[in-house]
Amino acid sequence: xxxxxxxxxxxxxxxxxxxxxxxxxxxxxxxxxxxxxxxxxxxxxxxxxxxxxxxxxxxxxxxxxxxxxxxxxxxxxxxxxxxxxxxxxxxxxxxxxxxxxxxxx
Amino acid sequence: xxxxxxxxxxxxxxxxxxxxxxxxxxxxxxxxxxxxxxxxxxxxxxxxxxxxxxxxxxxxxxxxxxxxxxxxxxxxxxxxxxxxxxxxxxxxxxxxxxxxxxxxxxxxxxxxxxxxxxxxxxxxxxxxxxxxxxxxxxxxxxxxxxxxxxxxxxxxxxxxxxxxxxxxxxxxxxxxxxxxxxxxxxxxxxxxxxxxxxxxxxxxxxxxxxxxxxxxxxxxxxxxxxxxxxxxxxxxxxxxxxxxxxxxxxxxxx
Numbered sequence: 001x002x003x004x005x006x007x008x009x010x011x012x013x014x015x016x017x018x019x020x021x022x023x024x025x026x027x028x029x030x031x032x033x034x035x036x037x038x039x040x041x042x043x044x045x046x047x048x049x050x051x052x053x054x055x056x057x058x059x060x061x062x063x064x065x066x067x068x069x070x071x072x073x074x075x076x077x078x079x080x081x082x083x084x085x086x087x088x089x090x091x092x093x094x095x096x097x098x099x100x101x102x103x104x105x
Numbered sequence: 106x107x108x109x110x111x112x113x114x115x116x117x118x119x120x121x122x123x124x125x126x127x128x129x130x131x132x133x134x135x136x137x138x139x140x141x142x143x144x145x146x147x148x149x150x151x152x153x154x155x156x157x158x159x160x161x162x163x164x165x166x167x168x169x170x171x172x173x174x175x176x177x178x179x180x181x182x183x184x185x186x187x188x189x190x191x192x193x194x195x196x197x198x199x200x201x202x203x204x205x206x207x208x209x210x211x212x213x214x215x216x217x218x219x220x221x222x223x224x225x226x227x228x229x230x231x232x233x234x235x236x237x238x239x240x241x242x243x244x245x246x247x248x249x250x251x252x253x254x255x256x257x258x259x260x261x262x263x264x265x266x267x268x269x270x271x272x273x274x275x276x277x278x279x280x281x282x283x284x285x286x287x288x289x290x291x292x293x294x295x296x297x298x299x300x301x302x303x304x305x306x307x308x309x310x311x312x313x314x315x316x317x318x319x320x321x322x323x324x325x326x327x328x329x330x331x332x333x334x335x336x337x338x339x340x341x342x343x344x345x346x347x348x349x350x351x352x353x354x355x356x357x358x359x
Contacts, residue, residue, distance in 0.1 A: 075180075078344070085341040089294050092301035099304065 036105050040098040047094025054087050133217060134224040141207045141221065174198040181347050185354050193350055196238065201343040204231065208303060208335030211327075222303045222338075225296070231342070232296030236288065239349035246353055256284040295345055302338050306330035 062080040066073045114129040152163035160168060175194050182190050207221045221227045244252045254261060258280025263273030310330060314323045 081337070082341060082344050082348070085298065085345070086294075089298045089301075092298050092305070095301045095305050096297055099308070 032105075036101050040101040043094050043101065044098045047097075048091050051088055051091035051094075055084050058084050058087065131224055131226060133219045134221050134227055136217070137210055137219055137221045138207065138227065140213070140218075141203060141210055144210075144213075145202055145206055170202075171198060174201065177344075178347065181344075182351050182354055189354065193347070197343050197347055200231070200235065200346060201339045204299070204342050205336050205339035208338060209331050211331055220303055220307070222299055223307055225300045228296040228300040228303075229292075231299065232292045235295060235342070235346040236292045236349065239346070239353050240288065242350055243353035253281075256281055258283075291349065295342065299338055299342055302334065306334055 058080055062076050065076045113132045115125060115132055116129040117124055149167070152167040155161065156164065171194070174197055175191075178190055178194050178197060182193070204222065207227075211218055211220055222231075247255065257277030260273040260276040260280075263269050307330075310323065310326045313326060317323075
């Protein structure tokens with residue numbers, strides 16, 4: 001057994017785990033993929049909490065107002081819609097960030 | 106997901122070597138914007154072809170629509186005099202009709218039709234128009250000097266000892282960047298809101314249609330997003346523009 005064969009065998013032994021790791025498939029690009037999907041999901045999910053709560057709160061208060069004073073329902077509805085649209089923009093930012101993560105990054 | 110990002114960018118003027126500045130031109134957005142404008146123009150042309158004191162059906166409908174915008178402006182800016190209120194009605198009406206129609210332009214059964222508002226460039230242009238017009242109105246109402254003095258914050262005119270006056274004056278250096286970042290955030294929020302709502306609607310339609318194999322859900326979703334949501338977002342955009350204009354107008358009548 002000459003030194004060349006031993007060297008090749010050693011190289012093969014060292015190279016084998018490397019190849020196995022590559023076949024299992026965790027490289028930098030995969031990590032980026034995982035982080036991107038996870039980031040998009042977390043951004044949308046957490047970002048929707050506050051906006052959903054506050055929009056429901058606004059709608060409930062508008063209901064109370066209309067029940068107390070039905071003549072003002074038109075004005076209350078318009079104010080509620082505009083306020084909800086302003087509130088919603090936080091969730092919309094989260095959506096834009098999620099879309100950026102999914103399609104642009 | 107191929108339907109979502111249907112963009113076709115011209116980097117050069119077609120047939121020549123002349124580059125288009127600012128990174129090119131999104132052809133579908135521009136074409137569909139022109140289509141929206143053409144549809145709107147044709148509707149108005151047909152309705153106003155024969156104007157009468159006793160209106161026909163189309164003219165009566167148009168008068169109803171424009172009257173509702175006039176009511177909206179009147180209710181929001183009750184304090185302003187009549188002639189100053191009237192000048193905002195065409196702006197608000199044009200903004201509303203354009204955004205509403207461009208959100209619903211997918212109802213036109215032709216190939217290559219995209220909603221122009223699902224492109225951030227279009228909504229950014231609309232936001233620039235509305236915020237810039239509000240800025241213009243504020244400067245017209247107060248003058249450039251008055252505008253900057255108000256932007257310097259509430260402590261600018263403080264009286265009393267020399268130290269207090271000096272502190273008040275120097276607080277303007279803190280309030281002025283705040284004011285301009287507020288204007289920038291207005292621009293970003295108003296344009297990203299429209300873009301996000303329309304784009305989110307498109308994403309929801311695509312995902313739910315794919316999951317349900319295009320059977321029942323697309324029709325319901327299209328009815329919701331192309332008819333109801335389109336008008337709602339147009340209303341929100343024009344209402345916010347009206348609120349910005351109202352704040353500019355308020356300073357005028359004080």
